[in-house]
Amino acid sequence: MNQEFVDRPYLPDPATAPELFDGLLSRRVGAYLIDLVLIGVLSLVFGVAGLIFGLLTFGLGLVAMVFVIPAAVVVYYGVTLGSPRRATVGMQVMDIVLTPTRGQPLDGWMAIFHAALFWLTFWISWPITILFALFTPRRQMIHDLIMGTLMVRRSPMVRRWQRRG
Template structure:
């Protein structure tokens, strides 16, 4: 699959493909909660390793403990959202996937920047971030629009792209 803009079908429209966006915000919230638990587990493991290393280094490694949570977030999003699945574990469970809208591939760095921007906008004002998604037609949040990404339901998306390719093939 190429990511060139001319080869890529047009972005799905909620008016013509509503199944891609049905219950999307609820799914995103549930995926976020699942991801929080997993990030917490990663942070716990890194924290325990830091505490043990602190004893071995006479307390020197304890200074690095302030980086445990940010490191857990970067590791988690880089390895899951930056993978070919383009979804965190929570997103996979909730059948949603992150799709780039500007023709660029979704790699590990873009996934990390997407997550960092999400955490920044969510930390500054989570109600505005969620309200913003309620009023955009594709249910995009602020960080999605800035990064040029779109969150859609995965199983209906696969059917949507197949229909779009068939329509392009047969000139419909």
């Protein structure tokens, strides 16, 4: 990773726009916990539907139960993070938004890949993932750096856009 990639002048800088990064890590943790509960509820709903389907098909449909939780996670992130709001429900509650940094649009597929990479890096080594966020100037985690995304506070970002526009 070269220096130009890390220090791009058009990305918000915590030194000049600290309001965009104020309390970002604690907000990300809160959003994660809220999303975890919502994914659990969604998995439970999918699981009950899969169980009913399994009973109606005399057990054949129970084979699909292996895909219930992954499907719930993919649907949740694809629909929420891939929406124009660019935030899951937990992120909306915690007033944060995911922003692409490489000029590409944030669509449903990128949201799913971002979430998959988050879960993969978090599963492999959560302490390193969190340490990355503590020591990068924009509080980016490993998956943010790889995917080219940045998490910022939504309301200060909107106010900043309104001042410029």
